[in-house]
Amino acid sequence: MTNVLLYAVHLFLFPGLLFIVVMGLLLAGIDRKLVARMQNRVGASILQPWYDFLKCCGKETIIPRHARKGLFLGAPVACFVILISAALFIPVFGGLSMSFEGDVVVILYLLTAAGVAIIVGSAASGSPFAGVGLSREMVAMISYELPFVLVLLAVGALCGQDSAYGVTFSMDEIVRWQTENGSSLLHPAMIPAAIAMLFVIPCEIGMHPFDIAEAETEISEGTLTEYSGAPLGVFKLCHCVKMYVMTALFCALFLGGLSTGILLVDALLEVVFCIIVTFLCMTVPHAICARFKVEQVFKFYWTFVSALALISLLLVWIMR
Amino acid sequence: MLQNMIDSSMKKSPWIFHINAGSCNGCDIELVSVLTPRYDAERYGFKLCGSPRQADIVVVSGPVTMQSRERLRRTLAQVPEPFCVVSLGSCPRSGNVFKGSYAIDGPLEKYVHVDVSVAGCTPKPEAIIAGLAQAAQLLEEKRKEARK
Numbered sequence: 001m002t003n004v005l006l007y008a009v010h011l012f013l014f015p016g017l018l019f020i021v022v023m024g025l026l027l028a029g030i031d032r033k034l035v036a037r038m039q040n041r042v043g044a045s046i047l048q049p050w051y052d053f054l055k056c057c058g059k060e061t062i063i064p065r066h067a068r069k070g071l072f073l074g075a076p077v078a079c080f081v082i083l084i085s086a087a088l089f090i091p092v093f094g095g096l097s098m099s100f101e102g103d104v105v106v107i108l109y110l111l112t113a114a115g116v117a118i119i120v121g122s123a124a125s126g127s128p129f130a131g132v133g134l135s136r137e138m139v140a141m142i143s144y145e146l147p148f149v150l151v152l153l154a155v156g157a158l159c160g161q162d163s164a165y166g167v168t169f170s171m172d173e174i175v176r177w178q179t180e181n182g183s184s185l186l187h188p189a190m191i192p193a194a195i196a197m198l199f200v201i202p203c204e205i206g207m208h209p210f211d212i213a214e215a216e217t218e219i220s221e222g223t224l225t226e227y228s229g230a231p232l233g234v235f236k237l238c239h240c241v242k243m244y245v246m247t248a249l250f251c252a253l254f255l256g257g258l259s260t261g262i263l264l265v266d267a268l269l270e271v272v273f274c275i276i277v278t279f280l281c282m283t284v285p286h287a288i289c290a291r292f293k294v295e296q297v298f299k300f301y302w303t304f305v306s307a308l309a310l311i312s313l314l315l316v317w318i319m320r
Numbered sequence: 321m322l323q324n325m326i327d328s329s330m331k332k333s334p335w336i337f338h339i340n341a342g343s344c345n346g347c348d349i350e351l352v353s354v355l356t357p358r359y360d361a362e363r364y365g366f367k368l369c370g371s372p373r374q375a376d377i378v379v380v381s382g383p384v385t386m387q388s389r390e391r392l393r394r395t396l397a398q399v400p401e402p403f404c405v406v407s408l409g410s411c412p413r414s415g416n417v418f419k420g421s422y423a424i425d426g427p428l429e430k431y432v433h434v435d436v437s438v439a440g441c442t443p444k445p446e447a448i449i450a451g452l453a454q455a456a457q458l459l460e461e462k463r464k465e466a467r468k
Contacts, residue, residue, distance in 0.1 A: 044362050045365075
């Protein structure tokens with residue numbers, strides 16, 4: 001009985017639904033505020049993403065005549081559920097909610113599936129703008145997926161060097177190795193991978209300089225063109241949740257050794273480091289860069305960022 | 321309680337969609353300047369959005385030319401309820417210097433109910449912000465009325 005209760009708490013309260021959504025909204029709000037401050041503006045309040053979400057829920061939901069109704073309305077919900085389940089596999093420093101051998105691969109697949117849900121939703125809306133948006137979303141996915149996999153491989157190779165296969169795909173193993181040997185960010189071979197990951201995060205989320213799929217001035221919001229009302233709100237919420245998922249993944253992969261073992265301290269550390277990572281990889285590029293072109297994003301990720309991740313992987317193999 | 325929270329967030333996050341109905345670009349530039357660091361309308365939650373489906377406040381500038389008439393009508397039909405229409409500058413209300421031209425088919429009231437009208441050629445950014453803030457208040461009232 002207590003087991004079931006604990007499981008429910010895990011699922012809905014602490015590392016689960018409530019914590020993830022609150023953290024996502026908080027990170028998005030702080031990001032907006034920091035961008036405003038960097039541009040010498042006052043900026044919207046930190047609660048702004050929360051107001052945006054509520055407002056969207058209060059608006060009329062229009063379903064276009066050419067849309068496939070089921071897919072059109074199901075895609076945002078699917079995207080949200082997929083992201084929440086991905087977040088459940090990511091440890092809050094020490095505190096794991098669920099883990100098994102190979103959950104890194106599951107996280108990778110779930111994050112891709114969330115992107116696919118957006119693509120399905122926009123394809124079902126039957127709008128040519130959404131069509132352009134989804135093709136750009138696919139290009140973005142192809143761009144960041146290669147360096148992302150390389151980064152995960154590098155971390156897996158470092159933290160799994162004592163295991164039977166020489167590489168690990170278990171979050172549990174990665175965090176355990178880091179608590180024993182110190183955070184992997186302190187390992188010299190991991191610094192290029194960490195930089196590569198910092199570049200992967202904004203593209204994965206679709207933050208400003210890399211938001212080629214939702215370019216609001218070019219292709220009128222791209223993938224979200226036809227969405228209005230509550231489904232739009234859910235997509236905006238997914239965007240916020242993705243910010244938490246990716247920054248928490250960075251913390252788990254590179255800063256896992258900071259775990260103190262006390263749940264409250266760990267959660268606070270997680271909040272602080274998520275905000276720092278958000279600032280580094282999302283706020284700064286947002287404030288200083290204009291949007292990239294589609295082919296620029298592709299080229300940048302397949303040359304520079306992939307090279308950084310590959311260097312890390314090679315260094316790990318050499319330094320063993 | 322949730323409904324009340326939605327009501328109050330209506331006025332805190334108004335997203336703007338801008339339609340240029342044959343404007344000379346003067347008002348459009350002033351509207352953009354409202355969102356720049358100097359005037360920073362984002363501190364009230366205003367955001368320029370790219371699709372009429374996501375708009376709360378539709379800002380129309382220009383004297384509604386024959387060319388833009390049909391596009392204006394179709395765009396306004398795509399905005400989800402509740403929404404506000406703000407006319408920007410003198411042109412949408414009176415035709416301004418273009419009045420009497422064979423190429424225009426104004427005023428804007430012929431096509432849609434105008435909630436707030438910001439006068440001037442071109443209006444000052446302060447006036448535009450005041451008009452938009454008034455429209456944001458109206459949004460909340462419209463939502464409350466729709467619930468009753």
